[in-house]
Amino acid sequence: MTNELLNSRYGTQDQPANLIWNDHTRQLLGHRSVRAYLPDPLPDGALETMVAAAQSASSSSNLHHWSVIAVTDPAVKRELTRLSSSDYFGSSMPFVQEAPAILLWVADNSRNHAVATALGVEPVSLDYLDALVMATADTAIAAQNAVVAAEAMGLGVCYLGAMRNRARELADLVRLPPYSFVVFGLAVGRPDPARSADIRPRPAQSVVLHHDRYDATRGDGWLGEYETATRRFRAESGMRERSWAESVVVGTGRPYLDGRENLRRMVEKQGYRLG
Template structure:
């Protein structure tokens, strides 16, 4: 197994960081890695915003509720961005129908996610830790206001980076057989035995991990999560920003 694969398989979310900065060179290397991610038709439909202002981090922490949003060495926010494309077109060309389609919304979201994962692997290869921050969407309108985002730009998620101050256990994932199907979709009934095996594994993990032990299964977590509507303001916000409208 090569070092890159070892880095990927050793991933875990880091939520406690040492009071130690990352260098400008490290930040730029992470961004360079992000920029080399695959992108649909070379659109590069994302923008990365680095948050260095402590008062702004404090405001973003209020949205998220997670201390590591302000207690980190660097916070990146990944945005889906079709504003640049919109600005390229003059009055002689109509691109609105295409720009505001679901297809281009998906493109922007995927481009940003691919860039972020490249950034993650680069950071972890340097011995840094990361954690994705979806909770910035707890109040997406407030984040939009704080970052002064123009039309056709969406704040999708954050990525905190720093020197790890803990080493959490690696959380097990669904079995390969549940997530990888050959030639056609595997009926749920055939997936179920793998999910049940995973429930047993994750229950054991929660009971024996080094911190925050509990009794829970993946199935119970998912039922709880999806039985309670969350962030329902995101859909109208996206449409107000001129995306995913058609």
């Protein structure tokens, strides 16, 4: 089992030889993005368990800078499908409609703004970029705890960065207050075993792990082996042929933005001054 997980995660690249294996690490290394779901609703208590796990994550200064909106209404999910579609690629993500629940993870400083104001304090720190970074980081940390809990219950998930494509429309749809915005969505449900997902490979640890100081020469020559693992994954998953480097070109070029170039204006309208 452990060799199978490492082979799936790293392919023929160098694999870490001294991992400490237990049920938790096996679950984490077995993570995969699920884009095909059974129509079953979430099990009773699953949502509450995920939120309890999220609330148990670290929180910057214990300020609780996040909220989550659980969307199960089919009409609202249809709107989420539309708002997360890609104008550039001419496509949408049908599994957004198919998943029994879409969780919208909100970087949320609205509560703290209200509490400070009610106590007669001007919440000046919210005028600075760090307030947005801190809330975004806390939201991501909380969501990942929820993902670990979901997968431990046998559920599958897929993060949805495309929820930022039309951030203003989405904020209006779910009636976000000032000092908040949706960082990403999360599809969650029972995976369809007839359309199972594979484990996507990652670069060797030598590419991402540095010691004491960043070393830009670490992992020289890594790309070829990673491309081999990536191409095999795409072929075995029935995906069209594309190199990882091509994905970088798409992911760093303007076409990928699909409306996200307006995100700064959106968060400024939500009250952030980004000083």
